[in-house]
Amino acid sequence: MTSATTWATPPTRTELIENLVSGVDRYNPSNVGILEDYLYHQIRSEEYDCLANLAILKLYQFNPDLHNPDVVINILIKALAALPFPDFNLCISLLDERPVTANPDEPDPLPSLLPVLQSLHNLLQQCRFPAFWTLYRSEKAESLRDNYTVEVVGFENAVREVVVRAVKAAFQRIGSQRLSSYLDLSGEELSAYAEKLGWAFDASTGVVLIPPNPDNQIESTVVQENIQLPQLVKVITHAQAA
Template structure:
C-alpha cells in the first residue's frame, strides 16, 4: 500500500470509524465522542489516523460548544510525528481564527493558547530538520506542562520523533558521524548503539553507514536532446 493510501485509510482504522470518516456522519456532532475515544486509543496504542483527527477539528469548527482544548493538543502532538507530511499545518488550518473558544465562568483555563506557539515551533524545527534544537525546546522548562500532562500519556512519543529523524537521515546520508546522529536522536551510550542496530545501520570508527536506498543514491543521468533547426 502506498504512503498516500495508508494516510487516507490506515490499516488499523476500525470499520465504524471508517464509515464515519468516509460519510456525512462525520459532521454529526453526536459522533464527536466516538471520534475523541478513537483519538485516545491512538494515544495509547501508537497508532495514527490523521483524517479521523481532522474530523474532530471540523466538528469543533461547526460546533464550538463541543470544543476541548486537551483533545486539540493531543491531535497536534500526534500530527507532529507525521513530519515531513503536512498534517500539523492541516490541523492548524481547521483551527482557523476562532481561537480562543468561549469558556464559561467555572471552566478551567484553556491550555491550548499557551502551548500552541511552542507546538508550532516544534513542528517547524522538525520540518527544517533542526533536530538538536527540537530536543532542546521540547525539554525546556516552558514545555514542562506539555511533557507532564500530554506527551507522557502518548505512547512512544520520543521514539515517534526519532522515526522522523531516521526518515530524514535515510534520505540525505550514506554516512554520518556518531556524535552528530547522537545529537539528532537525543540518545547516547548503549541506548544509541541499540537504536542504530534496530534500524539496521552499521557503526564503525564513530561513523554510521546508512544502506543505499532510492533517496540517498546519486546516479548520473544522461539527457539527450534532439534539436532541429529550420533550413534556410
C-alpha cells in the same frame, strides 16, 4: 514511510469509524464522543488516523460548545510526527481563534501550548533536530511533557522515525555525535537504535554507516538530445531571418 493510501485509510480503522469519517454522519455532533474515544485509542496504541482527527476539529468548528482543548492538543501532538505529510498544518487550519477562558478553575491550556507546538513542528520540518530536542526538553515545554506527551505511547520514537527518514535521505556516513544530537540518544541506547535500523557503527572512527538507498545515492545523469537535420535547418533559417 506511510503511503498516501494508508494515510487516507489506515488498516486499523474500524468500520464504524470509516462510516463516521466518510459518510454524512461526520457532521453529526452526537458522534464527537466516539471520535474522541478513537483518538485516545490512537494515543494508547501508537496508531494514527489523521482524517478521523480532522473530523473532530471540524465538529468543533461547527459546534463551539463541544470544543475540548485537551483533545485539540493531543491531535496536534499526534500530527507532529506525521511529517512529511502536512497533517499538522491541516489541523492548525481548522482551529478558530478562541478567547482565553476567564475561569481560574479550568484554565485553557491551548493558548500557552499552541506556540510551543508550532515551534516544535517548524524545527522538525526544517530538520533542526538538536534544536527540536532542546526545546522539547526545556522548561518552556514542561507542561506539554508532563501533561500530554507522557500519555502518548511511543511519541519520542515516532519523532525519531521522522529523523531517521531525513538522515537516510541525506547521508551515507554520519558521525555518531551528530547522530546522537539528532536522535536525542547516546551510548548504548544509540548503538542499539542504529543496530535495529541495520546501520553499521565503526567504533574506531565514531562513524555510522547508512546502507545505500535510492535517496542517498549520487548518480550521474546523461542528457542526450536528438535533433533531426530538418529541425536544425528551421532553427538556422529562423535565426537568419531575425
